Amino acid sequence: MLILRCPNCGIDADETELAPGGEAHLRRVGPEASDDAFEGYLFHRENPRGVHFERWRHAAGCGKWFHAARCTQTLEVFGTYSAQVTDPPQDIRDAITARRPGWRWRDIE
């Protein structure tokens, strides 16, 4: 069972209190982008074994969105952080590096 700490209300929320929001840090392309680029934005997702970044919503709690960094293999949670960022903050990256040296996710490392 996954337990994430909501950074908005500080509650350790059980997975069943949360609504998954899919992959984090997607960047929309367009409107003049090619069809291939737009298809990538719409459909192409990471499916890593290991470090992953996701969006979650504290649906049964404060109702706010946040980001989570976790390991898909061990369910280890590296940290949660604000939804109002376009890239993982440095302290989250450092926490992941401490546990998974040499990690890489998309073009983030």
Added chain:
Amino acid sequence: MSDPVTALGGMTADSFADIAEQPPRGMVLLRGDLSSAPVQRAAAEVAGVTVPAPNRFEGEMPALCWMAPDELLLLCDYDEAAAKVAALAEALQGVHHLALDVSDARAVFRVTGLDAREALAKLTPADMSPAAVPPGTFRRTRMAQVPAAIRALDDTAFEILCFRSVAQYMADLLISAAIPGSEVGYWQT
């Protein structure tokens, strides 16, 4: 004007915890920047209690409950809700906010008894231990399949707020969780 009616007509049930639907309750939703002085001042003035810290409530009745980083719920007498909305609107003129009378949107149950905490712990993934939910806690969570808020009045009395449309479901949940003989005895000796 028609009389307000609760969802279940004030049902009660005696199990190892006593369950009672509460009479119509005035509820005013206030959304805004809770860190800003004008919103804090207006909320405290209109409610008559201080603004609560996150995941807490202040005052039994009237009360201010912390719902989210930008949302408070004011509990008051049913007849006073409209006046509270008007008072908030006047106090917050020119300040970005939303104040709304949502008195009829929700149902309120009171669960009391030495083992009330255990009945609730059966229904929610939230940690219901006395250390995690001391009196004064306002915990929004899930109870079985529906969202709910748990208001810890003291160690043996809790209020459950849920949407009115699921009031019957909530009552059935609470009754079945508190069936005599199903006490767990984890916190209560």
